[in-house]
Amino acid sequence: MDRNRTLGMVVGGIAAVSLIVIVIAALTDEPITLDPDTPEGVVQAYVTAVADGDWAEAQSFFTADLAERCTVSDMASGRMDDVARVSIDDVSVSGQQAVVDVTVTHSSADDPLSTSTWDEGVTFVLTDEGGWVFDEISWPYFPCRWDEP
Numbered sequence: 001m002d003r004n005r006t007l008g009m010v011v012g013g014i015a016a017v018s019l020i021v022i023v024i025a026a027l028t029d030e031p032i033t034l035d036p037d038t039p040e041g042v043v044q045a046y047v048t049a050v051a052d053g054d055w056a057e058a059q060s061f062f063t064a065d066l067a068e069r070c071t072v073s074d075m076a077s078g079r080m081d082d083v084a085r086v087s088i089d090d091v092s093v094s095g096q097q098a099v100v101d102v103t104v105t106h107s108s109a110d111d112p113l114s115t116s117t118w119d120e121g122v123t124f125v126l127t128d129e130g131g132w133v134f135d136e137i138s139w140p141y142f143p144c145r146w147d148e149p
Contacts, residue, residue: 042126
């Protein structure tokens with residue numbers, strides 16, 4: 001009986017240590033930072049800026065015309081859905097235009113312990129003006145009115 005008990009304690013200890021290692025790895029897993037000179041890097045930086053509420057940084061990825069139509073104060077007054085993750089699915093570049101397709105995983109804001117999520121496909125279109133920028137505001141954030149001249 002002592003042998004079974006000792007074996008059980010050893011197996012239980014190994015399982016506990018393994019669980020702790022998995023939790024630590026999950027908590028310290030840093031996202032990969034993409035090259036900011038690529039369309040996918042700009043999409044990552046834009047989404048990160050919006051998620052952080054850094055409106056000036058988010059607006060820095062707009063063309064001059066779009067930045068004039070959608071000011072930092074306009075952006076600060078908008079609202080964004082709760083997002084758990086954004087993953088890049090495909091990138092295509094044709095001349096001065098790039099299309100970046102992503103999957104957005106939304107989470108339930110009402111219950112932080114909920115495992116309820118749903119995915120949404122989103123397409124970002126960028127223009128090369130000596131660097132990749134948006135000439136139309138893109139998801140995940142639509143704070144500006146377009147019916148004004």
